[in-house]
């Protein structure tokens with residue numbers, strides 16, 4: 031049984047759904063319009079200064095760093111028309127590189143989409159990458175991709191693999207279906223808690239709700255308690271449902287932050303089977319980052335190969351020959367071309383799946399070894415795409 035996600039109740043943030051995203055399509059042009067208006071307003075401000083004309087400037091016009099307020103501009107022009115130019119401090123200061131530098135490193139002003147409700151591990155991953163970011167909950171993974179594509183947010187954070195449960199295949203497929211770039215990774219130590227209504231003992235629980243990955247990560251603990259497991263879209267939604275239904279015999283596997291947000295009690299801490307339960311998340315953006323060599327970088331690629339003996343061996347050799355370490359290899363059936371007929375001489379033809387290969391390797395695209403390896407791979411890969419080159423996260 032799967033409990034479908036519904037927008038959050040009594041919470042400031044409502045997750046974006048696919049419907050919501052399409053509705054917001056028109057809001058996007060509004061946003062663009064707004065931006066161009068702002069640019070235009072700035073131009074007006076400059077023009078009026080250059081012409082030294084007293085132009086009425088409305089209060090809500092943006093005060094760009096280094097530019098004085100509208101009132102100040104009027105005062106300067108007033109002074110100058112009377113022939114004095116005393117207070118140099120009132121003159122607008124030219125913009126410096128610092129004023130127009132990119133977003134601050136701590137992530138303030140960055141909007142990051144994630145799948146789930148507040149308290150989900152994906153939100154924790156977003157906050158690990160950008161401690162002061164604004165997190166934006168989305169109902170599905172696809173909504174998070176679209177939120178970036180439609181400029182509703184700056185980035186999306188998505189789980190890609192877990193040390194116990196393995197790969198999150200849906201996100202591998204979505205990476206290829208969308209044109210976003212991987213700009214970072216987050217390794218998050220996931221400590222699951224068994225949550226229940228205040229005053230409930232864990233022996234009273236008959237069922238537990240959670241994300242299927244989280245349930246799988248706590249398989250042994252939950253089996254020993256003999257509790258029925260029910261899938262939910264994310265761990266925070268599970269916690270929220272236990273709180274809103276008020277069922278004393280129902281618990282949730284979720285984070286301690288989810289317990290805090292939804293007013294549940296932690297009945298058991300660290301209920302995952304493996305203490306080092308680590309989920310790796312990818313950070314996606316509209317634009318790739320410019321790779322460097324000043325720190326450790328990882329590059330992710332996806333490719334397909336012609337059929338034949340040893341082709342995968344050859345593909346992997348392009349990295350081995352240059353001493354490049356591979357950190358992950360994943361294969362997914364190719365949906366547009368699922369089956370390959372290899373032998374139709376006998377009765378009934380033999381058919382095999384055709385695969386996409388996803389590889390992560392430890393090298394920056396700024397490193398000639400990586401460039402040469404991909405150039406070499408391109409010689410015999412039918413299709414090759416670089417999904418992103420990004421700094422490695424080495425501390426879970």
Ligand SMILES: O=C(O)C(=O)C[C@]1(C(=O)O)C=C[C@@H](O)C=C1
Pocket residue numbers: 145146149150151152153189192198220241243244263264265266309
């Ligand atoms: O449900 C959540 O809280 C999530 O962020 C999703 C998710 C996942 O998809 O793997 C993330 C981390 C944990 O491994 C369990 C669940």
